[in-house]
Amino acid sequence: MNWRIILFGLLIVAQVAVPLRMIQHHETVLREGELFRFKTEPIDPVDPFQGRYVWLRIKDDFVPMSEAAADAIDYKTTGYALLNLDEQGFAKFSDWSSERPTQTTNYLKTKSRGQAVNWEQLADGTRTRVHKGLGIDISFTRFYMDEAKAPRAERLAREATRNEDCWVEVRIFNGKAVIEDVIAEGQSLRDLASIEE
Amino acid sequence: MRKIPEKYRQWLLQELPILEDTGILSAESRQPLEDYYSNQVESRAHWAAIACAVLGTLLIGGGIILLFAHNWENLSRIARTGLSFCPLAIGVALSALAICRGGTGLCETAGIFHSLAVGACIALIGQTYHLPSNTPDFLLVWALLILPLIFMLPSTGAYLFYITLICSWSGAAQNEYGQALGFWLLLIPAVVHVIRLIRHEAPSELLSLWGLMLMLPIALGIVLERTVPGLWIVGYASFLSLSGLLGLRLFPTKSGWRNPLQTVGVAGITVLAYIFTWQNVWHDIGWSNTRHYGNYQEWGIWCDSVITLGLALAWALTAVKARQRNSLPTLILCSFPLLASAGFFFAASSGGELINALLFNAYMLGLGLAYLTQGCRNTQLRQVNYGMAVLGLLLITRFFDSDFGFLARGLAFILMGSCFLVTNLIMARKKHQLGGAQS
DSSP states (O other), X not given: OHHHHXXXXXXXXXXXXXXXXXXXXXXXXXXXXXXXXXXXXXXXXXXXXXXXXXXEEESOOEEOOOHHHHHHSOTTOEEEEEEEEOTTSOEXXXXXXXXXXXXXXXXXXXXXXXXXXXXXXXXTSOEEEEEEEEEEXXXXXXXXXXTTHHHHXXXXXHHHHXXXXXXXXXXXXXXXXXXXXXXXXXXXXXXXXXXXX | OOEEOHHHHHHHHHHHHHHHHTTXXXXXXXXXXXXXXXXXXXXXXXXXXXXXHHHHHHHHHHHHHHHHHTOOTTSOHHHHHHHHHHHHHHXXXXXXXXXXXXXXXXXXHHHHHHHHHHHHHHHHHHHHTTOOOOHHHHHHHHHHHHHHHHHHTTOHHHHHHHHHHHHHHHHHHHHXXXXXXXXXHHHHHHHHHHHHHHHHTOTTHHHHHHHHHHHHHXXXXXXXXXXXXTHHHHHHHHHHHHHHHHHHHHOTTOOGGGOHHHHHHHHHHHHHHHHHTSGGXXXXXXXXXXXXXXXXXXXXXXXXXHHHHHXXXXXXXXXXXXXXXXXXXXXXXXXXXXXXXXXXXXXHHHOOHHHHHHHHHHHHHHHHHHHHHXXXXXXXXXXXXXXXXXXXXXXXXXXXXXXXXXXXXXXXXXXXXXXXXXXXXXXXXXXXXXXXXXX
């Protein structure tokens, strides 16, 4: 009986330690991380365990680099995307490093997704392929919301996206990112979705 | 301690005085029997009560997850984080109670609730911190954290959760990382648990075996890298035959749903044989068509070869031991991987798609006829139905199969029909002659 109690005790410790580690890890990022704003387009899907959320498609989900350089990086290679701000104050990925940066904490640990390309329509109606850089995995794509508010929030955010007025505020610290809020039409998406009630 | 149903125990205890009164049992013989069945035999668990407990736990656990998934925005982050631990705390308390008190119903209830609570706790913290969905990591952590419950409680519900989670993990990992080799390590505890149950002849042995035997064919298909097209033909044929032979060896007196190893093996082989009757299965297979693009791993050649070779070796060893048993299922289970391997190597070397398809059409026809004949001979309706189902499936499919020309199909159908009629005529004449000789 004793060994069972000891093992059960160890199991409880493990079962509590895993969620606690997750909490501690994300609280650190929220407390010490720098705030970045990413332009986004939200969509509203459902997760059976975690509930309804607004799925955020980050507009600039690539690191600018030449086609040859992007091709040289294998698909799903782990690396670090360095962050910078554009003239409007929005975050943009500026560089890719295979080693963890030591000079700054403003970088995202991620994986490469091959070439990021855009299909642009020309004046004669044809479409042309424009290389943008190296596509990367974005780890902050879910913003969980009240099940009643999420669909409305998605609709409001979509309208705001048309006016380039929707972004996600993310705290980033040592490669890890945690969403703080999603802003549409100048206010929190949660507040915006509540107003219409 | 032996376990028997309570109603049989009660009936026997009521019968003992009657047997003594009628002089069948003496008072000296009756006493030890009464003592044994009154004190030594523990009443068997009531399965309806256990089923109710399991269903109730599943519903309550699922309901709690759905309640949390509503996402109570009015609560602060700290409050929601604290609440995430509530289901886990209840699960731990239930498991502790089950370990102290024992009892199948309580252990199953605790195992299922605790397993659900662990997943719910991790998922709800993910919700609170808006974590992205990393399905393989989530499933792996969940599976590893509930694994000890299978052995500690012990709980078949936790075991079924575990094998479902590792099977789902293999799919998610194959999709996310391009490989799921870790599945074989994760499978070891599940196999150990089932072997333990078989050795102790535990009541939950059957359910656990069914779970494993339904999960393994799915997981095998996911875990194989498929870098060498068609190698799965040998792998699956060996795996299913091995399963069937083990079923015949470990449970020789049981069949149907009471022998999951044999049932999955024989049914799986029938399905495989049917799939092999199609020409396109044998198209572009073998090492000369190795895939080196997309998610196909180069080392998959070695990985798949090792898995297939391992399964083939295990099958060969079991088949050698089983060859003395002169029964129809043994013959089928021993011959099928040989035929499938021959078909694979033939198609890989010279591309004999049509010949392989014809060969397996003949094999399936033989399989159906063999079961039909044996069923008629032994007057076993199950075997007759099985043989008829196999033949029916084959004939209906080939009737509509445009891979073969109308002329070829027509001639083959007429030829086979004539054979059946001639056989019928010969059998009727023999019966008539026998009847005449007897009269």
